[in-house]
Amino acid sequence: MTTTDITTAQDARHQPLTEADKLHQDAESAAQVRRLANHPDVIALRVEKVRTQIDVLLRVGIFLGLAFTMVNVQAFAASGAPVWSLGWVSAWLLDPMVSLVLVAVLRAEQITARYQVETGRWAHRTKWFAFLATYVMNTWKSWTHLDVAGVALHSVPPVLVFLAAETAPVLRDKLTEAVMKAAGHAFTGETDTQETTPAAEVTPSVAAETPDSEQPVPTPALSPAPAPRRTTRKAKAPAKPGRKLRGDYLAEARAAWAPGIEITPAWVREVCPDVSRGTSKNVADDLIAETATAPTVLPVSVPTTTTARIDSEEAA
Structure with a gap:
């Protein structure tokens, strides 16, 4: 063995380092310098x-x-x-x-x-x-x-x-x-390595499970996952039309009103139990305005519809 062979680069085990080992050490040293430089x-x-x-x-x-x-x-x-x-x-x-x-x-x-x-x-x-x-x-x-x-x-x-x-x-x-x-932006080098290492550890595990199970089901199993989310979002949409508005409460109060009944917010709350106090006052004001302008139209509206239905049945 010559002198040049003895002076070659060696690690702690007195084994010569390969080119890949040298590059790996350089990469680790550079990453550490970058992390400390960004400290x-x-x-x-x-x-x-x-x-x-x-x-x-x-x-x-x-x-x-x-x-x-x-x-x-x-x-x-x-x-x-x-x-x-x-x-x-x-x-x-x-x-x-x-x-x-x-x-x-x-x-x-x-x-x-x-x-x-x-x-x-x-x-x-x-x-x-x-x-x-x-x-x-x-x-x-x-x-x-x-x-x-x-x-x-x-x-x-x-x-x-x-x-x-x-x-x-x-x-x-x-x-x-x-x-x-x-x-x-402290330790930007460490956060980058922490974010990339979990992804590198997850992908080999999935690839290692596919040959054992011999069923390439993992990829199709991930695609149907968004479907339940879309259905749940669509299922929540019909809940909005079920909400009663001011016009709905006014229709209920109009149907329950009869001549001689005093229209007050308390009476509206009795007819519509789920109405709030502020909405009941607004509904009472609207109904009072309607009865004041045309007091005879509201009670006559129900019989006219019933007689129209009877006439249509007799004609049939």
Whole structure:
């Protein structure tokens, strides 16, 4: 036996693995990796890393933009004051004052966006005011001198800071939504295998029973199964016409009424025991309206029919 034969792939029993065994191991390993990759905790960890990267990049961009605007705001606030004078030194405090408030709002939105909580109108108003104040103080001199290049140069940093401040909560909200959706579809790989394995176990059992019984009856036995369901549905349909409507109760009350009987809901309930109180009132009102318009038609209707039948019998 050569050295190459000894170093061939072997399993725990020191038997060489076939190509099918290797593929089976690869398939199991790939399925396990897929299940773990779709695990909500793994997805949440990956999203958290992306969230951290986005927060760091946005913070760096915002701080660089605010640092660039600080010089212009100081020059606007100093307005020609001597260097190192009280007005010149205090002018350096204006931009940090606005920037710190803006950063505080962004920091709060970073936490609220994680749990998808609305910060309210005042947070948006504060960001808008901080942006407008920074933009006006940065571009005031350029607008007064109608310097187009200066307006474009000093407009880019404040606008970029404002867009980053408005985009950051939206991105965090979408990342949280992605984690929630991943938690809703947890272990998709395991559910797929659980749904497919019962079908694979049932079909061989049916195929194994057919040669023993030698009667190919299982397939015909399944086809008549829907027939009883159709008959039961059709059997329930005639139950709907048996339900009495308002016109049926009115016909019964009309047949039982005679001149001299006071038509009331209580009398209708006596004539029709299965009528409800609301329907009995409606039937009584309808019958009263009929008797009020044509009181003599109802009692005469029965004798006319009987005499017509007697005349027809005598003629026969």
